[in-house]
Amino acid sequence: xxxxxxxxxxxxxxxxxxxxxxxxxxxxxxxxxxxxxxxxxxxxxxxxxxxxxxxxxxx
Numbered sequence: 001x002x003x004x005x006x007x008x009x010x011x012x013x014x015x016x017x018x019x020x021x022x023x024x025x026x027x028x029x030x031x032x033x034x035x036x037x038x039x040x041x042x043x044x045x046x047x048x049x050x051x052x053x054x055x056x057x058x059x
Contacts, residue, residue, distance in 0.1 A: 007041070009055050022049045022058035 004026055006019045024046040033039035041049040041058075049058045 007055065020055060020058070022051075024049050 003019075005021050005024060007022055007028075008017045009020050010017050022041060022043075024041075024043045026043040026046040028041045029044050030042040031039065037052060037054040039051050039055060043049055051058050
């Protein structure tokens with residue numbers, strides 16, 4: 001069974017990946033990020049997930 005509430009995060013160019021729960025269940029339709037660490041995920045049927053710390057925590 002797959003999870004639909006995680007994103008994979010790396011800080012070393014892809015050598016190691018960590019699954020991080022973004023707090024919403026659904027397919028991610030779109031994603032946008034800025035160089036200052038903010039990012040938004042459009043989650044189908046759920047809304048928008050937001051991070052301000054390079055994807056370590058989500059609201």
